[in-house]
Amino acid sequence: MSCADEYAPQLRARGYRMTPQRLAILHVLHHSGEHLSPAKVYEKALVELPSLTETTVYRTLEFLAENGLVHPAHMGSGHLVYQIAGHDHHHLKCRVCGSEMEVEHALLTDLYKKLERTSGYHLTDSHLTFFGVCPDCQ
Amino acid sequence: MSCADEYAPQLRARGYRMTPQRLAILHVLHHSGEHLSPAKVYEKALVELPSLTETTVYRTLEFLAENGLVHPAHMGSGHLVYQIAGHDHHHLKCRVCGSEMEVEHALLTDLYKKLERTSGYHLTDSHLTFFGVCPDCQ
DNA sequence: CCTGTTATTGCAACTTTTTGCAATAAGGAG
């Protein structure tokens, strides 16, 4: 199943269009699997679509995030990185060496329930990044 | 107790210096209580210290955050805001109307313990922002 | 109170991200 076949219907269903730009960006994120900065996405996507603009990358990433096809995450200080939507997870990052590990969302379900009870909010997605010191650096 | 008296010793103890710039910025954050964007901090601090530079504001906020005098928080999309260090808390933000509420850190202690057990990390500070839909918007 | 060390600032240039607007093209309708 190609990226186009997989993602185009998801966009059409919401009244949006699949374009070469969006496809290229989704393709990059899909095959990388990693979280990438806008600059990295631009660099990689440029190979398959040389006419691509940085402006478009920024706008597309934000658009895809709003529509749940990619997950934005706050890394380090204030800069966003994006990752193709897959399983729900969060990140745990070491303040010392910078290494990261994934945290299954399952670990947070209790907390989410508690928060919904006490706040009245209905919690939607949220990608969280926890900070700490990893075993190697302690 | 003035801002200077309160914060200068904290900096000196770590080998850093108290300067008019840092004082002005701390003063603004202290009396606002709210979380402010770097631009807002600059705007307000300029009143008491007209020679202040934006560069210095950015650098000072990052510096103060590293030393625990202020807490950085990721708001909305990727932009950092800062708040004077006070009680430990997190934020819960409505995706629809944008309103926010604070979440006591106490609610997260169980989760933190669980994370430390399963990951081996030692969790330090981390300001989290959860997203959801508030009661009014549901 | 003066002196020296070095943390801190300001400037200027640069990188990253955002925005307005006119031109383009995706995709449903005929």
Added chain:
DNA sequence: CTCCTTATTGCAAAAAGTTGCAATAACAGG
């Protein structure tokens, strides 16, 4: 296949944030 609507893109300019480096000024010590 062609036309039409309007979502989407690219360009250019602005705004936001970062960095290197020389000049400045905290503040410890004499």
